Amino acid sequence: MTAITSARASKNLAATIMKVCDDREAVIIEHGEHHRVVMIPLEEYESICETEHQMRSPANVKRLDESLAQLNAGLGKERPINWDA
Structure with a gap:
């Protein structure tokens, strides 16, 4: 599972969404030290x-x-x- 910063995810949102959907692999998006979410295909x-x-x-x-x-x-x-x- 890949982890990226929220700044990188924001800058490359469309590409990140396409990669998640195409690869069917979750991406962890980190914002600071304690805020994390996971982006997965619907x-x-x-x-x-x-x-x-x-x-x-x-x-x-x-x-x-x-x-x-x-x-x-x-x-x-x-x-x-x-x-x-």
């Missing part, structure tokens, strides 16, 4: 939010754990993906 942020939402429900976590256990036990089925659906 899709990554949405994925993090969705994962957090799914993990909020204990019942859903249990269901996911059971599914992973079944998959690891060789009980999974490979299925084609219908991209037109």
